[in-house]
Amino acid sequence: MKGADLLPIGELAHRAGLAPSALRYYESAGLIASTRTGGGQRRYERAVLRRLAFVRAAQNVGLSLEEIRSALSTLPAQRSPTRADWARLSRSWQARLDEQIAGLTQLRDGLTSCIGCGCLSLKRCALSNPNDAMAAVGPGARFLPSVLRRTSGRQA
Amino acid sequence: MKGADLLPIGELAHRAGLAPSALRYYESAGLIASTRTGGGQRRYERAVLRRLAFVRAAQNVGLSLEEIRSALSTLPAQRSPTRADWARLSRSWQARLDEQIAGLTQLRDGLTSCIGCGCLSLKRCALSNPNDAMAAVGPGARFLPSVLRRTSGRQA
DNA sequence: ATGCAAGTTAAAGTCAGGTTCATGTCAAGG
């Protein structure tokens, strides 16, 4: 039996569908950890792949890397995380997604009624002044994608 | 009857709920236009308020300023835009919002089924690998808010 | 033992959508 079959950064990057630079960045941000070879090169455990999957999923839900770091820090340090651990972390996303969907739906419905009038009043229009959640962030609150925009996605 | 009752930048900013710096920025980005006084100060027509309302609404739907600029450029140059003009522009947002809601809903439903398993497989999990639309943008495609994040909204 | 792909670092660049600053000008009331 060999040691732990550790992955060099390029291989991990390939398997995770990320650029090596992203992995170094994640490491600098405290999202993942690595051991080093005698010569100083990074070697990753397989478990990091699952962590990266979590990171990606969390990003899709709209969390910042800092929020993700914080969530990951609640995992048990000793034993390796179980399914239940991961499930606990992702459970809280549900409500967040529900909120987001509700906000979008409200915007869409406001749009439907606005199409008829073409008003776009700064004060009254549901489109330019969506819901209270938005208003709380202040006027000019923009929200939403960044992907799903025409801005051409960058590839790892 | 006086001339055209033009607004200086501070007043327009106040009425639109934006910072003067944002208005200068928008002007530099080709979203709005101004005339100048003899001394070089900006004076805005009232119609600019409606344009700004459109900009804000479009941002809420997730469009970039460049996309908004492009949309605004399809307005008639001669006559001032009618309700129908504005309605035409906003009609296309409907589909966009529908897509976004669908994507989010899919993500949420994937989450619901994933909570049970805690799998987070990079290849198979609906959470880390949502829908095809996402896949088209490439692995690691993140999407969503930016507002609704803890990042503390900045105020005009 | 050697050649070269793959790895290392720090620092700088990127993009969006602005804000802040320094320095100088305009406009209007008293």
Added chain:
DNA sequence: CCTTGACATGAACCTGACTTTAACTTGCAT
């Protein structure tokens, strides 16, 4: 006339999530 607040400009700065570059080192196959 003079002061004062609003305005102008260009440049620098900001956040987030990375990528790119430059200069150098490792590790593995031949």
